Amino acid sequence: MKKxxxxxxxxxxxxxxxxxxxxxxxxxxxxxxxxxxxxxxGFTLDWYVQLFQNQTVLSALRTTLLVxxxxxxxxxxxxxxxxxxxxxxxxxxRNLCLTVNNIPLTNPDIITGVSMMLLFxxxxxxxxxxxxxxxxxxxxxxxxxxxxxxxxxxxxTLLIAHITFDIPYVILSVLPRIRQLDxxxxxxxxxxxxxxxxxxxxVVLPELMPGIINGALIAFTMSIDDFVISYFxxxxxxxxxSMVVYSMVRRRVSPEINxxxxxxxxxxxxxxxxxxxxxxxxxxxxxxxxxxxxxx
Numbered sequence: 001m002k003k004x005x006x007x008x009x010x011x012x013x014x015x016x017x018x019x020x021x022x023x024x025x026x027x028x029x030x031x032x033x034x035x036x037x038x039x040x041x042g043f044t045l046d047w048y049v050q051l052f053q054n055q056t057v058l059s060a061l062r063t064t065l066l067v068x069x070x071x072x073x074x075x076x077x078x079x080x081x082x083x084x085x086x087x088x089x090x091x092x093x094r095n096l097c098l099t100v101n102n103i104p105l106t107n108p109d110i111i112t113g114v115s116m117m118l119l120f121x122x123x124x125x126x127x128x129x130x131x132x133x134x135x136x137x138x139x140x141x142x143x144x145x146x147x148x149x150x151x152x153x154x155x156x157t158l159l160i161a162h163i164t165f166d167i168p169y170v171i172l173s174v175l176p177r178i179r180q181l182d183x184x185x186x187x188x189x190x191x192x193x194x195x196x197x198x199x200x201x202x203v204v205l206p207e208l209m210p211g212i213i214n215g216a217l218i219a220f221t222m223s224i225d226d227f228v229i230s231y232f233x234x235x236x237x238x239x240x241x242s243m244v245v246y247s248m249v250r251r252r253v254s255p256e257i258n259x260x261x262x263x264x265x266x267x268x269x270x271x272x273x274x275x276x277x278x279x280x281x282x283x284x285x286x287x288x289x290x291x292x293x294x295x296x
Contacts (some may be wrong), residue, residue, distance in 0.1 A: 023265060030258035037258075047255040048263075054256065060244040063155070067240065068223035071162035075215045078163070079170025080208070086171070087178045101168045112165060113232035120157045120233060127151065153235030161233040166219035173215030217275075221268075223269045228275065 030048075034041025051057060070294075082101075086094050104112060135146060152155070181204065189199035227242035234240065239247075248254055 010090060017248040026258050027265070030262045032255060032258075037255075048258040051256045051259045051263075056239075057241070057244055057256070057260065059159045060241045061237045063238055064224060064241040067155070067159050067162055068220050070159055071166050071223050072220040074163045074214050075170050075219045077165035079167045079215055079219075080174050080212055082167065083171045083174035083178055085243060086175065101171055104165050104168050105172075109228035110232075113161075116157075116161050116164065116229065117232040119155070120151075120153055120160075123138070124151050152237075153233060155234075155238050158230060158234045158238055161167070161229050162223045165226070165229060166222060169218045169222060170212075170215035173218060174208060174211040177211030181207050217271075251259060 029040075031043050031045065032041055033044040033046070086097055086101075088100055089097065185203050185207070186199045189203045190196065194202070218285070226240075226244060230240045231243060231246075234243065245257060245260065248257055
């Protein structure tokens, strides 16, 4: 028994070493005074200084954060509403909708990116033709009106694409919480005089909040991490952080990439620690409440 325990712990250690050794090497060489990724030349913070002076990276970071935040907000609202709608459907209709919802999750990113790019290009051409037709009308010429409904690939198409592939993750995160929800809670609130909106806001929404937060975190992570879909829908005027890193890697692996990756890893690690600490505190509070109720 003891031998099996030692072997299992050794296997676990090797697995974590295999997973995190490249990240630790990357973090170490982000402080390397040499541009080489194989020879240690001394400790320095110059690559972090150069990173924060790189306007291309900073602009891409601002775009990435803005798109991710807006996409997460829109996808969380739409996904939560869709999950509530799915839960009220009949079983056959709900299964059909869930199957359709799972298609973007199983689809390769390149198919989603190319198809959305074609959709945006087609919609832009249709709007451009519609603008030409309106401007050719006699009443528009007499009133000196000029209609321009065309659009090109850019920030808004990138945002729409991110919202589209974020919504399924939110739906799958909220649905389990809805299944665990007691349907009598909302009815009890209505019987006590609450309006439907008040019952949803004060009774249903707090119960769904853990699933909503998990879905929002997953959506935010997927938006920051995405490259393929962004590459096809961002156009030539907008670049996300993943696109900038890809363009930098194609030339050569700069130590600035190591510094940027280190900062992203630290931020994600801090978020995970904060979420786990918060969850542990909530579990401790619930345990104390259950013990107090049992003693009473």
